[in-house]
Amino acid sequence: MxxxxxxxxxxxxxxxxxxxxxxxxxxxxxxxxxxxxxxxxxxxxxxxxxxxxxxxxxxxxxxxxxxxxxxxxxxxxxxxxxxxNPKPAAPVYPDWAMGVMKSLEEIEEYEKGAMGMAERKPTARELSSQLAKEKKAARKKRGEKIDNLLDMRIWAADMLEKTGNEEFGDRVFAIDAELKKLTDAD
Missing domain, CATH: 2.40.10 (Thrombin, subunit H)
Known part of the structure; x- marks a missing residue:
């Protein structure tokens, strides 16, 4: 040791x-x-x-x-x-994402019938499955947003305590309001 x-x-x-x-x-x-x-x-x-x-x-x-x-x-x-230095107007993606996005666009074009194929209507089971997936994704996204807001609130409250700067207090109140909106949606 x-x-x-x-x-x-x-x-x-x-x-x-x-x-x-x-x-x-x-x-x-x-x-x-x-x-x-x-x-x-x-x-x-x-x-x-x-x-x-x-x-x-x-x-x-x-x-x-x-x-x-x-x-x-x-x-x-x-x-x-x-x-x-205001936020850029257009989203900025990591360098590696640009190649992936180009590939996804090509796949989507093919799947949309760019090759002249007729589009098939989804069955009731497929629609139900798709709706369930969308709801699950929405719940996951909401949970991630709440986690992110809680992390930001902890940081802002800590900075308020350390610095006494009222801007951090304002940020805590704004985050609390956003959290209330998200949790009241239940």
């Missing part, structure tokens, strides 16, 4: 800083947490950083390897930076 040792980590970004993440071009993320991991293998030891970030405009949660994170601005200037 080893004695307690100190390990050095070089952090590209800290809590509240704005960053970009490789593969998510055009998107801006805020660091909400990070993990400092010391990997000890028989042959080698190395440090690793895993960031938890949220999209600065949509609040979407993402985990990113420290090597994929690039610092944009510090937490003190984050709000001003976001105000001065």
């Amino acid at each position: 080893r004695d307690s040792e100190e390990f050095e980590f070089e952090l590209p970004a800290d809590h509240g800083d704005l960053v970009t993440v490789e593969g998510y071009d055009g998107r801006l993320f805020m660091v909400i947490a990070y993990q400092l991991i010391r990997n000890c293998l028989p042959e080698e030891e190395y440090n690793e950083i895993v960031y938890e970030v949220i999209d600065a405009y949509t609040g979407e949660f993402l985990e990113a390897d420290g090597e994929d994170v690039e610092f944009v601005t510090d937490a003190d200037h984050a709000a001003a930076y976001v105000r001065e």
